[in-house]
Amino acid sequence: MAITYNNLYLDLRRRFRAAGAFDPTRAARELICSAAGKTYEEFVRDSRLYAPPETEREANALAERYLSGEPVAYLIGEWEFYGVPLDISRAVLIPRPDTEVLAARAIEMAQAYHEPRVLDLCAGSGCIGLALAKHVPDARVLLGELDEEAIKVCRQNIRRNEMSGRVSVMRVNALEKPPRQIGEFDVIVSNPPYIPTADIETLDTSVRNHEPRLALDGGADGLDFYRAICERWRDALRPAGKLLFEVGIGQADAVLRMMRAGGFGDVQIVKDLGDIPRVVCGTRWDTV
Secondary structure, X not given: OOOEHHHHHHHHHHHHHHOOOOOHHHHHHHHHHHHHOOOHHHHHHOOOOEXXXXXXXXXXXXXXXXXXXXXXXXXXXEEEEOOEEEEOOOOOOOOOOXXXXXXXXXXXXXXXXXXXXXXXXXXXXOXXXXXXXXXXXXXXXXXXXXXXXXXXXXXXXXXXXXXXXXXXXXXXXXXXXXXXXXXXXXXXXXXXXXXXXXXXXXOOHHXXXXXXHHHOEOOOOOOHHHHHHHHHOHHHEEEXXXXXXXXXXXXXXXXXXXXXXXXXEEXXXXXXXXXXXXXXXXXXXXXX
């Protein structure tokens, strides 16, 4: 029986709500648009039209995969972060709203410099660095990432957002000292892996079974990357340069202490919209 785009959307939304999906409205909208090959504006325009049978079949197939635990962003291959459209693959984490708190603070700090040089370390999709480049037009941004597949996603996103003149990507290991040729930065921002190894198996199945373990596993206590970056990457910052981290629940105080011990002053903790300490940031002192 023929069904309109709008009724197909309403049916998916009802199913997602019944299953307790986090954001059933957005999930239904994104999957319908993907199945139909339409933008959201085109979907609204055509909402009263009948969907072709193949579109209905594709939408229902995507819905079944979503209900089995596959995240929407991986199903459709893209997502948006801080106003930046991004290609997304299973090689990278899906950008979260919580990370926009980190992006906002990094943008604010970068705006204090003239033509700032910025490093997004453990870049993943490049979401933070690209958001910063969009909102700080005179910034020069380097996306630092270890995984080759994630680097491919970074390159795709640089091209997609037409930022090849101001944003580049380089293969680096955040657990090791930076290569000498990387130079110095005014701002280093990082959302590193921070889940304790033993906790990964307790994560929601959509994360545990689908998102890359390399981007989740922060070592036994979840703090391996914070220790390494504070100890080994300080000299990649210019004097009075800024270092910003996203942290997991319960990690802010430990990261604050690491930064102070590593030669950073004016260390601050910023809470997210859920009143959870989410960002720790500080300034490189000239002496330790």
